[in-house]
Amino acid sequence: MLSLLILIPLAFLLLMNFLTLKGRRMAFAVVMALSFFQIYAVFCPTIMANRPLHGLASVFDFTLAVDGLSRIMLLCIAIVIFIALLVAAPFVKEEDKRFYFAGLMILELMGLNGVVMVRDIFSMYVFWEVAAAASFILIALQKKRDPLEGAFKYLIFSSVATVFVLSAIAIILLISGDTSFAAIREALRVSPHSFLITLAVGIFLAGLFMKAGVMPFHGYLPDAYASAPAPVSILLAGVVTKTLGVYTAMRIVIDLFGFSASLQSILLCIGLISAIFGALAAMGQKDLKRLLAYSSISQVGYIFLGFGCGTPLGIAAAIFHIFNHTVFKSLLFVNAAAVEDRTGSLDMSRMSGLASRMPVTGTTSVLASLSASGVPPLAGFWSKLFIVLALWQCGHYGVAATAVMASLLTLAYMLLFQRSVFFGTLEKGLEGVVEAGFGLTLPAIILAVLIVGIGLFFPYIVHTVIFPVVSY
């Protein structure tokens, strides 16, 4: 039944191409319905149970599986695609472009779902490429100079990451004789410390770090995020880099390679560098989307800090922070889209006092900024607290203290952003600005409610959703 999460979008994509021009206007609604179906599927035990199919349907019985981590990722993917489509309306205006945008979103959905559900390292690579190719086309959608440059950089970095990952897969195939997770796990259990395995782990992780955009592999990320159309930035920051880089790294470490002292050190080191330098780089930005891009690098660093602990608490904290980051970063990009839509600019030095003209955008952006900075009782506070506790529990006291410092840096650049854009006296020339339309305020309100709701109902969520994920 898990195949439905790939086959239904594929069927709709094919059917959409046979629609008349009038029918094609429904493309956005179709993709929104698909993301709603995915949210339903995540909570539907019948679909998630993945019972074998019989008769003619057995043709579509692919080797897919989900666990708690996959379910959280599937939920993130569905939420972000729904939000990105809501935001897309003011930014993708031409009729035919809207249709192709919706088609690419379905392709992205299938690629990401495939990455999350497969249990074969080569199949994972195939779906990885589907998602990367769809992202590249989405960034270049506007065909202007900056988006094309961003897309080109993304393509080059993505290709290098692909070479790394494919080489690692080839080495793993030579070691295990198969590409399924079960066979690889068995082969690694027999000879866990050979030179070839170390080499495979090293280059696999290097490729995944590039995809995740962590420092020092982040060269493409600010350009790609800043130059892409607003809904694509939401998609990239919300789920694409998280799924292709962070989730894949977590999956292969948990399911295949396992935690070793050296691997944990690498993860902690990369996490720490990204958390600190991402935050420092964010402080120097004038372009709002570039600031958010560097902020993403910093937050992904946090995720790797939690994951690098290798303990159930650390892994749970990392997964929780993935979800929280998806929500608050998507909201901040929605806010950036609203500001860009109303002022025509993302240059923070040329705007101030917008909160009085855009109260919904201003209020929701404050909530997102505080959640990103780890201010209680918002969602981001709890996941950051768990990460720091996990680090402390493992005896990494210095790293834990530095993580707290990075959080203070986050608060500093988020306050600078709030002061520059939303507070103070209204900048001359912005008197005529009014609140963004329904398409931009509705997703902002939905995401803000999620941030506050998760923060307030944290004890329930952590015991029913987050901790069961690591009870394997």
Next chain:
Amino acid sequence: MLALNIDIVVLFLMALSALWTVMTRSLLRSAIGLALTSAMLTILMFRLHAPLAAVFELSVCSGLISVVFIATISLTQPMSQEKVLQHMKDRLERFWYLPILLILTGIVLSFLNLKFNLILPAPEIEKDPRIVLWNQRPLDLLGQIIMLLTGAFGIVILFREAKKK
């Protein structure tokens, strides 16, 4: 011994054509170099008992992709003679170290005498490609169909507007 020598000669020719692909001054020659590299790889794959992979490499990488590259290059405007010379100089300055790096890597690897305990997959010749594609790896096949659709969407989006302009 003779078989090993043939493999080494083909490998050497492959490295040589790959170097030529990167260092040559003309895009057209680069495309031809890429096709040659692919052709050498095809011979190696065939000799390593992977005829199916060899056929795919020859038809797609050496054939189809080269045709697409050459067709695209033929649509571009050729550079002036001065620009060609400057471009050639730039290429040589940028990539002069590649042949040296390649030779040094070869020397180091031949002295290291690396031996790994590898599980070599069964020769492809014993496998029925229909069973491999449809029964053993249907998910990859589905992924490739989705990949082709993504490519088709990309081409429509990127080329349709160019035509309008």
